[in-house]
Amino acid sequence: MTPAPIPVIAGEALAKTFRLSHRTVHAVQGVSLAVHAGEALGIVGESGCGKTTTARLLLRLEEPSAGRIRFLGDDITGRHGIALLHYRARAQLVFQNPFDALNPRFTIRRALTEPLRNFGIPRDEHAARIDAVMQRVRLLPAAAWLDRRPHELSGGQLQRVVLARALLPGPRLIVADEPVSMLDVSVRAGILNLLRAARDELGLAAIYISHDLALIRYVCERTAVMYLGRIVEEGATADLIAAPLHPYTKALIAAVPVPHVAQDRAALPILGSLGEAAPAAAGCAFRPRCPYAMPRCGAETPELRAAGPRRRVACHLAA
Amino acid sequence: MTLLSVHDLHVHYLTSQGTVRAVDGADLDVPAGSIVGLVGESGCGKSTFGRALMGVLPSTARVAGGSILFEGRDLVALPERERRPLRWRRMAFVPQTAMNALDPVQRLRTQMLEVLCQRGGLSRTAALAKAEALFRMVGLDPRVLHDYPHQFSGGMRQRASIALALALEPALVIADEPVTALDVIVQRQVLDVLRDLQNRLNLAMILVTHDMAVVAYACDRVAVMYAGRVVESGPVAAVLEAPLHPYTMGLSHAFPDLRDTAAVLVPIDGAPPSLLTPPSGCRFAERCPFAEQACHAQPPPLIEVAPDHLAACWRSGAAAELRVRAMRAETWAP
Numbered sequence: 001m002t003p004a005p006i007p008v009i010a011g012e013a014l015a016k017t018f019r020l021s022h023r024t025v026h027a028v029q030g031v032s033l034a035v036h037a038g039e040a041l042g043i044v045g046e047s048g049c050g051k052t053t054t055a056r057l058l059l060r061l062e063e064p065s066a067g068r069i070r071f072l073g074d075d076i077t078g079r080h081g082i083a084l085l086h087y088r089a090r091a092q093l094v095f096q097n098p099f100d101a102l103n104p105r106f107t108i109r110r111a112l113t114e115p116l117r118n119f120g121i122p123r124d125e126h127a128a129r130i131d132a133v134m135q136r137v138r139l140l141p142a143a144a145w146l147d148r149r150p151h152e153l154s155g156g157q158l159q160r161v162v163l164a165r166a167l168l169p170g171p172r173l174i175v176a177d178e179p180v181s182m183l184d185v186s187v188r189a190g191i192l193n194l195l196r197a198a199r200d201e202l203g204l205a206a207i208y209i210s211h212d213l214a215l216i217r218y219v220c221e222r223t224a225v226m227y228l229g230r231i232v233e234e235g236a237t238a239d240l241i242a243a244p245l246h247p248y249t250k251a252l253i254a255a256v257p258v259p260h261v262a263q264d265r266a267a268l269p270i271l272g273s274l275g276e277a278a279p280a281a282a283g284c285a286f287r288p289r290c291p292y293a294m295p296r297c298g299a300e301t302p303e304l305r306a307a308g309p310r311r312r313v314a315c316h317l318a319a
Numbered sequence: 320m321t322l323l324s325v326h327d328l329h330v331h332y333l334t335s336q337g338t339v340r341a342v343d344g345a346d347l348d349v350p351a352g353s354i355v356g357l358v359g360e361s362g363c364g365k366s367t368f369g370r371a372l373m374g375v376l377p378s379t380a381r382v383a384g385g386s387i388l389f390e391g392r393d394l395v396a397l398p399e400r401e402r403r404p405l406r407w408r409r410m411a412f413v414p415q416t417a418m419n420a421l422d423p424v425q426r427l428r429t430q431m432l433e434v435l436c437q438r439g440g441l442s443r444t445a446a447l448a449k450a451e452a453l454f455r456m457v458g459l460d461p462r463v464l465h466d467y468p469h470q471f472s473g474g475m476r477q478r479a480s481i482a483l484a485l486a487l488e489p490a491l492v493i494a495d496e497p498v499t500a501l502d503v504i505v506q507r508q509v510l511d512v513l514r515d516l517q518n519r520l521n522l523a524m525i526l527v528t529h530d531m532a533v534v535a536y537a538c539d540r541v542a543v544m545y546a547g548r549v550v551e552s553g554p555v556a557a558v559l560e561a562p563l564h565p566y567t568m569g570l571s572h573a574f575p576d577l578r579d580t581a582a583v584l585v586p587i588d589g590a591p592p593s594l595l596t597p598p599s600g601c602r603f604a605e606r607c608p609f610a611e612q613a614c615h616a617q618p619p620p621l622i623e624v625a626p627d628h629l630a631a632c633w634r635s636g637a638a639a640e641l642r643v644r645a646m647r648a649e650t651w652a653p
Contacts, residue, residue: 046502047473154590155361184360185529189573189584211502214532218575218584241577255507256577257532261556265514265536268507 006073007034008205009173014057014067027053029229040206042216045226051209055175089119092166094176098158102150109146119169133164156187177209225249228285235311245318247290322523323349328385330371339594341367343547352521356534359544365527369493373412411484415496420480421468428464434486453482474505495527510537543567546591546602553628563630563638565607568645588653608650
């Protein structure tokens with residue numbers, strides 16, 4: 001039997017607490033997840049569920065309050081200085097808004113040269129690396145694009161540059177936070193296809209953060225659903241959508257509109273909204289909005305437990 | 320019965336680089352009591368179109384031609400003094416970010432009372448009762464009338480701004496991307512409120528959006544805009560199931576669908592044309608895999624191709640064949 005491969009990135013019992021002047025926000029509470037090479041994990045949930053904070057913790061852009069982060073098996077939680085810089089080259093982020101992600105004064109060439117210089121890549125390799133990456137994101141011929149500035153490019157073209165910049169240092173992990181939500185519908189597919197191709201051809205581990213399950217289904221084999229700082233369900237995306245186990249996942253799937261005439265307009269199996277529901281003092285955090293809540297849900301916080309092959313769920317009902 | 324009929328509307332922005340023809344000959348009919356989706360990409364003129372109907376364009380924009388027939392009167396020809404009483408009483412507006420519609424330093428109650436007493440002529444007591452009824456109608460607890468907008472979640476704010484729009488019982492509500500900034504569950508709840516109001520109040524609505532799935536869920540009819548023009552319009556079922564315009568055909572394979580498993584998404588190559596110097600022929604011709612010589616020469620008119628189903632395409636006669644070809648990814652390859 002071959003040993004299980006080491007995941008590219010793993011978070012172990014990650015937690016992040018923000019102390020604000022009047023209150024304390026437990027943004028992430030004990031999240032554990034792992035992504036292997038060539039695999040894409042989607043993290044879905046409403047605004048404020050902690051999905052972006054989880055990604056920022058994994059990227060070491062935010063210091064965890066508790067928990068460890070492992071990259072190819074090495075604990076990188078306490079890394080700083082040069083060691084952290086090495087990690088930065090290996091774990092890259094694709095931003096949501098390409099219009100803000102590029103310095104308007106820099107030419108595309110300079111925007112792409114900067115990470116190469118920061119990560120100490122020899123000067124004589126720059127031109128070849130930039131050519132290769134422009135080929136990968138299909139901005140061709142490269143010479144026609146490199147001397148332009150961001151305002152001369154459309155949103156879809158800018159997002160290709162942002163993707164190119166992320167790929168330049170040779171990362172093993174790509175995190176894409178709502179990578180197409182700022183783009184026009186007709187060009188979104190182009191960016192998603194490029195991300196998919198880059199992951200497949202380079203064997204990257206990828207994490208997509210989105211509130212759009214349809215998009216996640218298109219790019220991720222595996223999906224984790226977050227609710228108020230916790231993963232409430234995780235599994236193969238197709239299984240999770242076909243047969244959701246957690247009541248929150250059920251509501252999330254029922255709420256996604258589909259571009260067909262025949263669709264389910266039945267009332268959603270969820271009560272109120274995140275902002276209106278008072279946070280549960282004890283027990284399951286989803287209980288105030290759950291149509292199936294039982295007395296046990298108020299007393300005991302459900303653990304994230306295995307529920308079938310590669311499936312985890314945190315719900316007393318699914319036990 | 321047609322409540323609103325827009326014909327050949329032109330709206331121009333005057334900029335330092337020249338005249339931007341944001342809306343350039345757009346047509347739209349809104350039957351009484353129906354929800355019409357106005358769908359298109361950013362920069363296609365859909366928001367400008369909505370603002371022109373309300374008569375709330377920014378100072379750099381002007382209506383340069385066409386007519387807006389609403390309840391028997393042409394709003395374009397109407398002087399501002401006669402148009403003002405119609406605004407909010409007969410047609411109201413729900414903006415994308417509800418924070419922009421609500422005054423951050425006033426309690427919701429104060430804002431509702433201002434509209435109901437000063438514009439609606441109600442007494443304070445009657446106005447309070449009405450405000451509570453309106454809040455209940457959009458699914459808000461009347462007690463939150465005492466709160467400030469910052470105490471609300473995004474969905475609550477959007478509900479409050481819908482209540483505000485309904486205060487004077489308008490015949491038409493223009494909602495500009497009302498659910499775009501909301502999470503999917505809240506989005507669904509707000510769309511359900513809109514549909515419920517349409518049924519109960521026989522309200523007509525224009526729902527401006529970029530999301531075809533939102534149109535499929537909430538609208539009776541749809542008009543697809545591209546580069547300042549309506550290129551296709553008709554009942555939602557007809558437009559979704561048998562699109563006549565290649566742009567609409569392309570859009571339907573361009574974004575992911577939760578129910579569709581194996582599909583490979585196909586983007587439409589290129590970008591919409593500049594509205595400073597729009598092309599002389601069909602505006603989509605440059606990106607259209609089916610374009611012929613004639614398409615580049617003359618702009619196609621919006622005509623009835625099938626019963627109640629309009630399209631502006633020189634090749635709409637061959638739409639059935641084009642639909643089959645549009646299903647294949649290689650058709651759209653650059």
